[in-house]
Amino acid sequence: MKFWATPYHYNLLKDQERLSAFYEAIKTKSRGVVFDLGSGSGIMSCFAAPYSDFIYSIEIHTRSAAYAAENLKGWKNIEVINSDVNGFNFTCKADVIICEMLDTALIDEEQVPVLNHALKYLNSGGVVIPAGVLNGAELVSMENPGLVYEDQAKINYRVLGSMVIYDSLLFKEKIIEEVEEDIVFHLKKSGKINALKLTTFTLLSEDLICGPTPMLNPPLFIPLDELYANKGDKVTVNLAYTMGGGLDSIQTKIKNIS
Ligand SMILES: C[S@@+](CC[C@H](N)C(=O)[O-])C[C@H]1O[C@@H](n2cnc3c(N)ncnc32)[C@H](O)[C@@H]1O
Known part of the structure; x- marks a missing residue:
């Protein structure tokens, strides 16, 4: 065909x-x-x-x-x-x-504003495909920190702790487009923190989940103010953005380390 x-x-x-x-x-x-x-x-x-x-x-x-x-x-x-x-x-x-209209963390495409408009035309008992997304964040040490998608350049980086799933969205519900989260990371390695890596997992339906693929939600790196931290430290990062608001809407701040 x-x-x-x-x-x-x-x-x-x-x-x-x-x-x-x-x-x-x-x-x-x-x-x-x-x-x-x-x-x-x-x-x-x-x-x-x-x-x-x-x-x-x-x-x-x-x-x-x-x-x-x-x-x-x-x-x-x-x-x-x-x-x-x-x-x-x-x-x-x-x-x-x-x-x-997906993209990583739904920041740079119109998935959420479009669905917020269209949902009033969905019958009760109706379904949305995909059903939702899970957004995860990792603290990383990047060679040349910058706001970049993983598919755009060869990126050398080291992950300093486990991924934290900071947001879970179901598209059948009206979604607030503004996101602001305090994300707490427990470091498994010592090193220079200078970026967040965001990864989005797509829930196609309740029993089918898809990670990033070449053209679906490539992981996004977001630079952070540089900070040296040790294995065992707890680092809290404030991450804010508007879904559908574009990459310019992203704001980050390291709030505390203990
Ligand atoms: C990621 S592409 C997906 C295309 C196709 N559904 C597929 O899966 O191969 C998203 C599409 O949404 C369209 N689009 C973006 N915003 C839109 C809007 N507000 N109304 C209608 N189409 C829109 C874009 O032009 C683009 O073709």
Whole structure:
């Protein structure tokens, strides 16, 4: 099957691990009326089509929406709509919402604001795919500290303690976009702390979890004020950002060490 796609969506299509995780969840959960929000090339709508009555496939980017319409034209139960989901007035309710606007800790993409808008159009008993995310943080010592995703550069770093899961979100609930957490780390190694590493795990459904893949949530490094700490120390870091607010919204502060 030939699929038209922009270079970005083509890279998303090449990520087999991402696709197979979504395919499993969609095959199991899709039914009735489906909204595919941010449908890109239309791949998720294509997965859902055999299991659903009707799919509204909504994409903001005009050329991508045109490609999706071409890719999906063989399915009579899919309508592609070129629109911003935010503020879009749906004329019916959905049994399933598929929304893959994920990124690490949901900071730099619109997953949360889009779902906060769309949730009022989800039938009671309806499902969201993915169901949610878990966000974890580690304290690290980085060779050249900077705000960078792991897939953008070769990063040399040393992890100084165990990962702390500081946030757990379910997309069926309205989510407050502002995050502010005091995260307590127990150091397992001595060293120079100068960055946080954030890792996001995607809960596709209640029994299917997917870690970072090449095109899904690459770990994000966030620089911290430099501090030398010893094995056994307890370090509290305050981390704040706005989901959907972009990387500029990130603020960090080492609050105390004991
Ligand atoms: C990560 S891509 C996923 C594309 C496709 N669903 C897939 O999984 O391959 C996210 C898509 O959401 C679209 N998007 C972002 N914000 C949007 C919005 N407010 N309304 C509609 N589409 C949006 C982007 O243009 C992009 O195509």
